[in-house]
Amino acid sequence: MSKFQKKRGKSSPAISTASLPDIIFMLLFFFMVVTVMRDSEKKVDVVTPYATELTKLEKKSLVNYIYIGRPVEKFKATYGTKPRIQLGDKFATERDIPLFLERHRSKVPENQRGAIKTSLRVDQDVTMGIVADVKTALRKAGQLLLNYSAKPKPQ
């Protein structure tokens, strides 16, 4: 008869917070896993153009990035305003590209080396001259899979 009433009387009013750290840790691990630490400081301004025929870049470890754009404000005094190439965290020329590619290639397991892609993050106002030089350097280095980084067109 008084079975239920008894129980109600016994239950403590406070919610146990013992599992709170576990929940937070779970969130923490999620963010730790998805975080890609920016290993390179951005030295050139890049605003990518819009496009519609986009392919998603899978497998971040198989992608290397080449930035082309005008130096950011604080480097304008030393590097001028002409478009520049940034490899990793420093300014470079197209002559440095083979070494840069080789460095990245050596970190990738041998059976996956054929799938290495180069993502070209090029500012939309840069002229094709410097881009053509980079493309020639990539072709000479045997890196033929390219991805012109672009934003999806807003509807």
Next chain:
Amino acid sequence: MAKKSSRDRLNNEVNAGSMADIAFLLLIFFLVTTTIVEDKGVLVQLPPWSDEEPDITKLKTRNVFSVLVNANNELLVRGEPKDIDDLKEDCKEFIMNPNKLENLAEDPKKAIVSMKNDRGTKYKAYLEVYNEVKAAYSELRDEAANKRYGKDYQYCTKAEKRSIRTDIPLVISEAEPTNFGEEN
């Protein structure tokens, strides 16, 4: 007496109440530093490097869809000034040649898109042209896939995709840019 009571307190469990705070702190740190970058772009396969110039003179002119972009970002499509908005439709018509015209491609397999630009061409204009050509091909492939298998190209199986790809191959040839309009 007082000492004994403090030892008694030591026997208690470690207080785990601040664990959540520490975890929160780490969580917030990672929240701030995380950039979930969706890297998307136009995928391109470059031709391997060869020292001799490719000989395109042996191609029939009717099979070549030439697109020139000059340093002022103006288009010249098969010798005529054109607008970027018409490029996709023109390209589709050229490839499929639905009315079997004399001056358009004999067959989608033989069609070649040839692109040339100046060194002074804006990257944005170049990518726009490339994007339009790719869009033309992907629409044609979608049409072919719908006709044959009743579904879009991206939902086809590998074998179906391959058969469509061999019928409508994407061939874009890019010439070395001319030295014109390079900024200093």
